[in-house]
Amino acid sequence: MPRIVTRARRLEGELRVPSDRSITVRAMLLAALAQGKSRIRRPLEAGDTLAAQGVLKRLGVAHSYDLAADELVVVGRGLHGLRPASASASSPVTISCGSSGATLRLMAGVLAGQSFASVLDGSAQLRARPMRRLTRPLRALGATLEDTSGHAPLYLQPTVLRGGKLTLPQASAQVVSALLLAGLYARDSVEVTVPCPVRDHTSLLLAAMGAEIHMEPHWHRVAPPEGELEPLDLRVPGDFSSAAFFLVAGTLLPGDLTLREVGLNPTRSGLLEALAAMGAPVAVIERDPSGPERVADLVPRRRPLSGVTIAGALSANMMDELPVLAVAATQAAGTTVVRDARELRVKESDRIRAMVRELSAMGAVIEERADGFVIEGPRPLKGATVHAHGDHRVAMALSVAALVADGPTTIRGAEAVGKTYPQFFDHLERVDGEAQDK
Numbered sequence: 001m002p003r004i005v006t007r008a009r010r011l012e013g014e015l016r017v018p019s020d021r022s023i024t025v026r027a028m029l030l031a032a033l034a035q036g037k038s039r040i041r042r043p044l045e046a047g048d049t050l051a052a053q054g055v056l057k058r059l060g061v062a063h064s065y066d067l068a069a070d071e072l073v074v075v076g077r078g079l080h081g082l083r084p085a086s087a088s089a090s091s092p093v094t095i096s097c098g099s100s101g102a103t104l105r106l107m108a109g110v111l112a113g114q115s116f117a118s119v120l121d122g123s124a125q126l127r128a129r130p131m132r133r134l135t136r137p138l139r140a141l142g143a144t145l146e147d148t149s150g151h152a153p154l155y156l157q158p159t160v161l162r163g164g165k166l167t168l169p170q171a172s173a174q175v176v177s178a179l180l181l182a183g184l185y186a187r188d189s190v191e192v193t194v195p196c197p198v199r200d201h202t203s204l205l206l207a208a209m210g211a212e213i214h215m216e217p218h219w220h221r222v223a224p225p226e227g228e229l230e231p232l233d234l235r236v237p238g239d240f241s242s243a244a245f246f247l248v249a250g251t252l253l254p255g256d257l258t259l260r261e262v263g264l265n266p267t268r269s270g271l272l273e274a275l276a277a278m279g280a281p282v283a284v285i286e287r288d289p290s291g292p293e294r295v296a297d298l299v300p301r302r303r304p305l306s307g308v309t310i311a312g313a314l315s316a317n318m319m320d321e322l323p324v325l326a327v328a329a330t331q332a333a334g335t336t337v338v339r340d341a342r343e344l345r346v347k348e349s350d351r352i353r354a355m356v357r358e359l360s361a362m363g364a365v366i367e368e369r370a371d372g373f374v375i376e377g378p379r380p381l382k383g384a385t386v387h388a389h390g391d392h393r394v395a396m397a398l399s400v401a402a403l404v405a406d407g408p409t410t411i412r413g414a415e416a417v418g419k420t421y422p423q424f425f426d427h428l429e430r431v432d433g434e435a436q437d438k
């Protein structure tokens, strides 16, 4: 469905962006493996987490949502209590993970070491995403599984995993998480080394559940648990990656915008560093931490921006925020260079190509590179008809561009926001200062 977004004069008010997608999905999947009832307060309810709930149901895991308390209760079945998604252990029914890459990859780790066979699949969009990065290291741990020419569906056979030490070529949090989850079922420890630090929510949650986890920025290790995992009791913070759209919007437009209770895990909050380097530091007001995660209110301020270079570990840290960083860069004086961001090409869309094409249509000067893009600014943007490419982050980044463009922008495929932020357009309207005056 297309959505029309027009220029905003100022942004006012407070928002609590939806809860963190990565933490909610992990908490739900891990809770299923605990012994006893887990309480997940303020869970995200969006396309990806509904997909994860569907998978749990398939595996015999009961859960219920208490609307008044905004709390999801998951009845854990213990490490060895999942039920095969079929009538007989030898003929598995395909488990659909919708479009949730995290659900599919993390569940592949869990299901690789079970005593029953499983088939994991997903939407056409998920089928297009690379899986060999996952199936190869799982096989190195002893898993018996097949992919489909490097993609889903994945066919997993019952196996006792060995464990081992793995070094990954990509900094993928989903792959690291899958291998750590497989490690819960291995005879020996699983150690994973990555080229750059990745989001560490899985290790933090596993540690909170009593698992023996060790981690350094580039390295995670899990030992086979001696007993069961303890249930979780956590409150999920706001999703930094969802807040990012309003952080950039608040940096480009005047007003007074506060984003409440945003998770500030250092493996993911590099956008704050980038905005500070561009000349627009965001004020951070610490809140009580939510379990193991740092939480803060964030107040962006409009400032003149200058170009910046994003590379190496900062690119990896900011991977989900780079589409909206590109929008900020169109309004920054000088050149912005983003490199070492090849992973952007294998997200829900090829985000390098998508952002270059759509921002160019709006008048930006942006050049595609194999591993990123180069933007010259500042350039006035003009409203245009643009496409979300089936990608929630592209849809939201283009909406932020539309807020500073001359004339209305029509965003085709805007419903993609439902994957992580179904209320995005309502929130956009709520903080539009002029709409509030009417």
Ligand code: S3P
Pocket (backbone or CB within 6 Å): 021, 022, 102, 171, 172, 173, 174, 175, 177, 199, 319, 320, 343
């Ligand atoms: C995620 C990890 C990242 C990120 C994605 C969510 C996760 O993907 O881009 O939005 O929840 O672990 P990769 O693991 O592919 O790097």
